Amino acid sequence: MHPAALAARRVVVIGGVAGGASCAARLRRLTETAEITLFERGANVSFANCGLPYYVGGVITDESKLLVANAAKFKSWFNVDVRERTEVVAIDRQARTITARELPTGREYSAPFDALVLAPGAQAIRPPLPGIDLPGIFQMKTIPDSNAVRSFIEANGVRRAVVVGAGFIGLEMVENLVHRGVEVTLLEAGSQVMPPLDPEMAQAVSAVLASKGVKVVLGDGVAGFEQGPGGKGMMVRTSGGKTYDADMAMLVIGVRPDTALAKTAGLELGARGGIRVDEHMRTSDPVIYAVGDAVESKDWVTGEWGLCPLAGPANRQGRIAADNIAGRDSKFRGTQGTAVVGLFGLTIASTGANEKTLKRLGRPYVKVYTHANNHAGYYPGASTIDFKLLFDPKDGLILGCQATGTEGVDKRVDVVAALMQLRGSVFDLEEAELCYAPQYGSAKDVLNLAGMVAANHLRGDHPIVSWDDLPRVKEEVAAGTAVLVDVREPSEVARGTVEGALNYPLSSLRARLHELPKGKRCYVFCQVGLRGYNATRQLLLAGRDAVNISGGWRSALQAGVVSSTL
Amino acid sequence: MHPAALAARRVVVIGGVAGGASCAARLRRLTETAEITLFERGANVSFANCGLPYYVGGVITDESKLLVANAAKFKSWFNVDVRERTEVVAIDRQARTITARELPTGREYSAPFDALVLAPGAQAIRPPLPGIDLPGIFQMKTIPDSNAVRSFIEANGVRRAVVVGAGFIGLEMVENLVHRGVEVTLLEAGSQVMPPLDPEMAQAVSAVLASKGVKVVLGDGVAGFEQGPGGKGMMVRTSGGKTYDADMAMLVIGVRPDTALAKTAGLELGARGGIRVDEHMRTSDPVIYAVGDAVESKDWVTGEWGLCPLAGPANRQGRIAADNIAGRDSKFRGTQGTAVVGLFGLTIASTGANEKTLKRLGRPYVKVYTHANNHAGYYPGASTIDFKLLFDPKDGLILGCQATGTEGVDKRVDVVAALMQLRGSVFDLEEAELCYAPQYGSAKDVLNLAGMVAANHLRGDHPIVSWDDLPRVKEEVAAGTAVLVDVREPSEVARGTVEGALNYPLSSLRARLHELPKGKRCYVFCQVGLRGYNATRQLLLAGRDAVNISGGWRSALQAGVVSSTL
Structure with a gap:
């Protein structure tokens, strides 16, 4: 228990949206004796800022829906003294007071604190461009x-x-x-x-x-x-x-962490410009905590400090700060950047590190692509989920995933996020026992398939490259040491393939194996990767050198290395 | 590597739906030299039996959609010799041959095997009731x-x-x-x-x-x-x-495992009537494997052997049998019974052990109920997910969950299934970082909330009972040692409450605390549990003895201990 914590009779929280509001509510559940005052410079505490675009679009029709809580509720439920339209303009760390300014009147006053929580959030970036102040x-x-x-x-x-x-x-x-x-x-x-x-x-x-x-x-x-x-x-x-x-x-x-107060008060900032906190959400001053979009947090997948302006982590940080103020040893485990966005019926979600980040950090990784149905293909309305899985080449530890599709995308990313949280591997994904009924999934779910592709690769059964490697592959082909083999049916090939690829459909590959030039590496691809895998196995078991191009033609189109002729 | 495995040149698979078909396909990817013969007594290998009710209902309109693969594909892709409408009627374990009967002609012949895979599935139970053979x-x-x-x-x-x-x-x-x-x-x-x-x-x-x-x-x-x-x-x-x-x-x-052949061949059966297999899916005869609905599998949550006639496990078992036949040391980790069903727009899903099973086994557990929105309430179309979480009272290990609702139910159960797979606890659930955008979830997701309720309980912050305990609670009330406190607003109470409950709305509880009889335990409840939790914290911090009734009034109605007056 931190010595400062015990004396925290007067707690001031600056900022009343996600992190600040969660902190105040949680703190009240841990102590009835603290005086908790929450300053919010805006007109509303605890509003749903993630809903704003939909309010603009008229999807959310009623402004009041955006108000998750209000000052009266904070008073009656939590005995928290909320002061809206009141900006904290200065912190005196020696005296342990803040200076608050009532925005409508300009009146300033000071208030003492034993513990202070900074939850000022982030501000929309608005560069000083010519004409920036024009209307509209x-x-x-x-x-x-x-x-x-x-x-x-x-x-x-x-x-x-x-x-x-x-x-x-x-x-x-x-x-x-x-x-x-x-x-x-x-x-x-x-x-x-x-x-x-x-x-x-x-x-x-x-x-x-x-x-x-x-x-x-x-x-x-x-x-x-x-x-x-x-x-x-x-x-x-x-x-x-x-x-x-x-x-x-x-x-x-984008947004930038609102660190004006923290800076003036001489609190340490991180390299990415956010307030630096320890795992207890404590700043460089042990009686001052900071939470939410204003702080830097550690990405536990990459180990990097960064900005992660998301509501979920902000809420968790608020509760953890409250725990520590109340004398509990509660720690924030960092973030993994799980996120989702909807766009015209498409769902786009990801968790963990992306390939760009892994490359930048020089961290070894393997990637695989799958394109499988969200649910059983025989049930009406199935749609494809395009899925990318990144994992450690040594032990298969999952490093991240990205998915797009119209249904069931957030589910798959959430399951991967949960497995990652417990340091799961692609072998766990391969074996995951998930909900299956024809409207919901498949006996081999999207995630099982991705896990299988990855696990088969790690076990040495399924050599893969990706379309990024196409330039190198083409050099090998030009040098006469490799061939590209499209194992789709001629009707599919007619709609577009890679220049120079031979066509040996999987369905007749075994019979025609002798036609394939010997002594050359076969770079195999199909439409989504499954037939390519089966062809690769056939070739390897026949003593050929074979590699599957992950994700097949659908991935080629996404990678932009070829363009569909249809 | 098992000695029998190396000699498995001739592999016979009996049954060609989920487990048998997966086994044959996987085995071919591991060896090009085995002769693989697949006997299927029905007209179709690899059909989608999970789709049959929807074909009856006209949701799936085309019978051919139910045929996931066919004999021709098994031949061309996998060089598997499929014999449909052919029943294996006997196994000679000494001679290592089977006797097959072509059903249309009645012709019988024998076929040798080095390894045999039993995947006969299960049969619909059809008791010999009077009139059972009437049409219709x-x-x-x-x-x-x-x-x-x-x-x-x-x-x-x-x-x-x-x-x-x-x-x-x-x-x-x-x-x-x-x-x-x-x-x-x-x-x-x-x-x-x-x-x-x-x-x-x-x-x-x-x-x-x-x-x-x-x-x-x-x-x-x-x-x-x-x-x-x-x-x-x-x-x-x-x-x-x-x-x-x-x-x-x-x-x-229900179905019963089809063990006729296994029984005649003298293979060991388990206590639940399924074929007994080891973790390599090997029966009591080391060259005979069995997979799918015909076998007993171990529920790794409870440690019990049982029947788990589900497609996902059947497919995994088929692949594992193939691995072992090919000389690989691959093991089945057992099942956790993840399942889902859709019913008129309601989704019903569960994973792990239910309370009935835990009670029967005498295994200690705690249960909590939550009723939270599938996504942010401020975004149109939010609906409630009723969620029950079962966990170990010592360490919070998740033992199982059940959920019903119209949207996002399978997602939550899949995430819990994944956490359980890696022996996750309610503390992991509390901290899970899941997808949040207003159409998809909440900053505090259903699962985070359930994890928080459970974790707060285990930390001693949140004593809970469930409505099962109401008879005992009422005895305490009658004995004058306890009171029931409904902390909802009077307008809610008017629509029904527990007889004899006092009404102290959370919004004025702090001010009216002195009115509450001292020295009595307060059994608190609200609508879904959240206000009850906050009231319980207030009371405990004020030195009162307080317990929240998990899930509130909505759980009371589900438990059938009270009935709504409206």
Whole structure:
């Protein structure tokens, strides 16, 4: 028990959304004697900021639905003194007081604390670009933000919008603007949409955007805004010199931890710009805690400190800070970055590390791709889940996964997240005993299949490469040491294949094996990987050198190494 | 490597659906030199028997969809010699030969084996009741069964049916008959529908059946059938002396392992009547393997041997038998009984042990109930998942869970199944980092909440009882040592509460604490458990003795200990 904890009679919490609100409520359940005061500079504690895009889109129709709790409930349930529209402007660490300013009146007063919790959240990044203050340029972080966008759309009959930033909020804004009948251009400075995904997995996202008529511009950032001709609308200028006309623009290029107070108070920050905390959520001052989007947290998959502005971890951190203030030795185990977003019926989810990160860290990994049905193919309505699994080449420890599809995507990623939490391996995934009835899954679920592919690879039964390796493969082919073998049926091959690939359908491979040139490595592929695996086994057992290209033709299209002829 | 394995040049597989088909395919991927012959007495290998009820219901419209593979594919892909409509009628273990009978011709021949795999499956139980052979009495195990039912319904204009047996297949048949416009009576000899669930969790199933006009009769079994008056339809007579008129009857009271061949061959059977196998899926004869619905498998949660006629385990067992035949030391880890069924939009799923089993085994456990939204309440369309979690009172090891609801139920059970697989605890569940966006989950997911309730209990912060304890609680109240405290708002209490309960809404409990009689234990409850937990904490911190009744009023209604007045 930390000595400071015992004396925590007066606890001040700064910020009342996810982490701060959870902290205050949990703390009250651990002590009836502490005075708990919660300062919130906005008009509402505990509002559902993850719902804002849907409120703009009119999917959530009632603003009051966004208010998860309010000051009265905090008082009656938890005896927490909530002060809304009140900003804490200074912390005096020596005196252990804060200075609060009532925003409507400007009145300032100080309040003492024995323990302080910083939960200021993050702020939408709003770079000082030319024209940034023109009307019609919005961010999406608070209820007032969402009301401003709604009003602007209605008052101005917005028909065209530019959304800047193709991350979670950017995609949600695109969906909701389209839902309102707005024509959207999505501008992303990076080379792909949805940065948490690897680029080939982001292809499905780009495809659904295109199918809804969204114009996606990659590799070009916003450089400034100008008023439109005749004072109507605006022109969004890009770094690449392009101009897009629009009636409004959403700037959703990310958030930055709100560390102003922490900085002024001399608290230690991390390299990524968030407040540095230990596993007890304690800052460099042992009576000051920090939680939520403002802090850096450790990614326990990679071991890296980073920013993880997600509601789940914020809530957990709030409860852990409360535990420690109440004298309990409670620890935050870090984050694994589990996340999901919905986009026009497509679900995009991931957990753990992506390949870009593993590459950057130089961490050894293997990747496999599968494309299996969300449920039994014989039951109507089955759809494909595109799945990427990353794991350790030595022991099969799961490092991360990414999935896209229309049904059952979040389920698969949640199961992988749970296995990862207990340091599960691809062998565990292979054997997982999951729900099966024809509407829900398959006797060999998506996850079992991915686990099998990975486990078969690790056991040496199933050599694989990915389409990234195609340039090298083509060199081997050119050098006469390898052949590419498409084992699909001719009718499938006719719709597109890799130039120079031989066609030996699996169904007749055994009979025609003698035709295949000997002494050359066979790079085998099919549509999704299954027939390729069976062909690879046949070839290996016949003494040939064979390698399957993971995920087959469907992965080739996603990887963009070939383009469908149909 | 087993000595028999190396010599397995000729492998005979008996039975070609899930386990047998998986075994043959896997074995071919491990050896190109074995001669693999697969005998299937039915007309089709590898058919989707889990789809049969939906084929009857017209949800699956095309019979060919039920054929996952066929003999031609087994030949071309796997060089497996499939002999359909051919029954193996004898095994000569000394000579290592089987006798096969071609069913259409009656011709018999023998075939030698070095290794034999028994995958005969299970047979629908069809007791020799009076009138059992009347027309219109069906089971549901094969494609011909389902075709017979379809034809009968169409030819006879079936309007009323009795379904006997309220397990998985029984419920699926009810749904599909109702879907065809048939009026259904469901007869179940046991005291509840859906035996894998505990009775209180089965209430949701009964409720949805009632809402669809299905007449559910519990605690009464079928005793016989008589032809209806004038030769039209039938009368189903029950042990309890009741009679139900119907145009047809479905007997879906379970399956029994098909052990005829194994028994004749002198192979060891287990106490539950299935073929006994070791973890390599080897029977008491080391060159004979058995897999699938015909074998007993170990439930690794309880350590008990039992019958687990599910497709997932059957497939895994088939692959493991193949591994061992090919000389690999592969082991089956047992089953945990993960299962799901859909019923009129309700999803019912479970994994691990239920309370009935834990009680029977005398294994210590704690149970908690939660009733939380499948996704954020502020996003339209949220629905409640009723969730029961069973865990070890010492270390929180998860022992099992059951869930019902309309969306996201299978996801939660799959995540718990995965955590259980790696011997996860309620503390892991509390901290699980799962997908959250408003359409998919909540910042505190259903599973996090259940984990928190359980973990808070184990940490001593949250004493709980369940509604099972109500009789004892009422005795304490009568003895003057306890009070029941309903902490809901008066408007909720007006719709029904427990007789004699005091009403102290959480929102004013702190202010009115002095009114609560001192020196008595307070049994607290609310609507779903959350306010009860907060009230319990207040009371405990104020020095009172307090216990929360898990799951609140919603659990009371499910447990049937009280009935709603509205």
